Amino acid sequence: MPVLRVIMIGDVVGEPGLGILEKLLPGLKKKHSADAVIVNGENAAGGFGLSAETLDRILAAGADVVTGGNHVWEKREFWPVLDAVRDPRPVIRPANYPGGTRRPLVPPLPGRGFLPLEINGFPLLVINLQGRELLSSVDCPFDCFDRIFDEQTGPGQAGGPAGPRAVIVDFHAEASEEKEALAYYLDGRASLVAGTHTHVQTADERILPRGTGYITDLGMTGAVNGVIGMDAKICINRARTQVAYRMECAAGGRGNCAVQGIAAEIDGESGKTLSITRIQERL
Numbered sequence: 039m040p041v042l043r044v045i046m047i048g049d050v051v052g053e054p055g056l057g058i059l060e061k062l063l064p065g066l067k068k069k070h071s072a073d074a075v076i077v078n079g080e081n082a083a084g085g086f087g088l089s090a091e092t093l094d095r096i097l098a099a100g101a102d103v104v105t106g107g108n109h110v111w112e113k114r115e116f117w118p119v120l121d122a123v124r125d126p127r128p129v130i131r132p133a134n135y136p137g138g139t140r141r142p143l144v145p146p147l148p149g150r151g152f153l154p155l156e157i158n159g160f161p162l163l164v165i166n167l168q169g170r171e172l173l174s175s176v177d178c179p180f181d182c183f184d185r186i187f188d189e190q191t192g193p194g195q196a197g198g199p200a201g202p203r204a205v206i207v208d209f210h211a212e213a214s215e216e217k218e219a220l221a222y223y224l225d226g227r228a229s230l231v232a233g234t235h236t237h238v239q240t241a242d243e244r245i246l247p248r249g250t251g252y253i254t255d256l257g258m259t260g261a262v263n264g265v266i267g268m269d270a271k272i273c274i275n276r277a278r279t280q281v282a283y284r285m286e287c288a289a290g291g292r293g294n295c296a297v298q299g300i301a302a303e304i305d306g307e308s309g310k311t312l313s314i315t316r317i318q319e320r321l
Contacts, residue, residue: 039044039156040160040204040302040305040306040307041303041304041305041306041312042073042074042157042162042204042303042306043070043071043072043073043074043301043302043304044072044073044074044075044204044206044230044301044303044304045047045066045070045074045075045076045301045302046075046076046077046178046208046230046232046254046299046300046301046302046315047059047063047069047076047078047116047256047259047297047298047299047317048076048078048080048106048234048237048239048255048257048258048259048298049078049079049080049081049235049237049256049257049258049260049298050077050078050081050082050092050238050259050260050261051081051258051259051260051261051266051267051268052081052082052083052085052133052257052260052261052285052287053084053086053265053287054172054260054261054267054287054288054289054290054294055093055258055259055260055261055267055295055297056066056082056085056095056096056099056182056288057081057242057295058259058260058290058295058296058297058320059077059096059099059294059297059317060095060098060099060133061321062198062297062321063075063100063101063297064099064100065101066297066301066317066319069179070301071311072162072301073157073158073160074102074103074157074162075100075101075103075256076101076102076104076105076208077096077101077103077104077105077259078091078104078105078208078210078211078234079096079101079104079105079109080106080107080108080109080131080212080234081109081112081258081260081267082095082096083112083113083116084091084190084287085267085268085285085287086112086157087104087109087110087111087112087113087116088104088110088112088113088116088119088129089113089115089116090115090119091100091177092242093104093116093119093127094127095217095250096131097127097128097211098303100155101128101205102128102155103128103130103153103155103164104112104127104129104130105129105130105131105166105186105208105210105234105239106129106130106131106132106149106283107131107132107168107210107234107235108168108173108210108211108235109133110132110149110162111131113290117148117149118148119184120148120149120150121147121148121149123230123278126272127148127209128153128155128277129236129301130149130150130151130152130153130164130166131147131149131150131161131166132153132163132166132167132168132176132210132303133150133151133165133166133167133169133186133297134177134178134181134286135147135151135168135176135177135181136176136177137160138140142153146218149164149181149320150304151165151167151186152165152166152186152190153168154190156246156248160203160204160305161203161204162202162203162204162205162296163202163204163205163206164191164206164207165186165205165206165207165228166185166207166208166210166212167179167182167183167207167208167209167211167221168209168210168211169211169212169213169216169217169235169247169271170181170210170211170216171211171212171213171216172212172213173211173212176262178318179209179211179220179277180220180223181225182237182247182286183207183223183224183228184249185219187205187227190202191205193236199229202309203304203306203307204230204304204309205228205229205230205309206229206230206232207220207224207228207230207231208232208234209221209231209232209233209234210233210234210235210281211233211234211235212235212278214233214240214254214255214259217231217233217255218252218254219253221244221246221250224250225246225249226246226248226249226250226310227250227285229249229250229251229265229293229304229310229315230250230251230252230302230304230311231251231261232252232253232255232256232299232300233253233255233256234255234256236255236266237255237257237258237266237267238257238258238266239253239255239256239257239258239315239316239318240253240254240257240300242254242315243300243314243315244314244317245310245311245313245314248310249305249308249310249311250310250311251300251302251304251314252314253300253314256300257296257297257298257299257318258298258301259295259296259297260287260288260290260295260296261287261288261289261290261291261294261295262293262295262296262320262321263288263289264287264288265288266316267287268285268286268287268288269285269286269288269289270288271281272284272285272286278310285316292321293320293321294301295320295321296318296319296320297317297318297319297320298313298316298317298318299316299317299319300314300316301314301315302315302319303312311320
């Protein structure tokens, strides 16, 4: 029985996150015999957004696909990289922004929200979605998944002859309720649904009744001696004064950084998850 082994890594936060990813991801790939690695990189450039340089570092560390979130738009100079037609890099952003739909009066946004690819002869579809609770009012992630899934696979279950054997979703969202609701809505169609954005790894990894692997949040990759990867003093001042001081990444250093995420095994015939395990790795 063919099995696809996948690693998903939580939000890479600034230089501490990039540094620890470069040190530990090669070993994690070997440890879990990973065929595919998906990394959320939306906070890689100084804690906010992506740049061409940080994207290249994540890919060189061993990522096959880099996903985004609400901060992926921070660096305007990065937009042409998202939109590259010639020699495009495997980076995607949330598919359900209004400018990403077929609305004639809405200016088109750069980039793509999903990526079909083949890993070791294994057809795979990676989809990036963003939540609406406590975030910007983007298009419905439920409807957006339906549209992409039907276009890429035809109506029905993943693993059918017309579509990919595995469908993996990075759901960048704030509310746990919304993340769980989407996961149950996709159960049996998506192989894996992993939440990102909160930078706090949850302990609820499991396989849903119809075979979809799920975790509410992958966590983050970066400095763990701060507040969601950011300098604790600045975050305290923001909370106490309600003034939006510019946040800065917390200091890195040996023992102060971690790579967080999951490792999963997906059945090559049915597209269902066979196992899912949390990753929490430090030097």
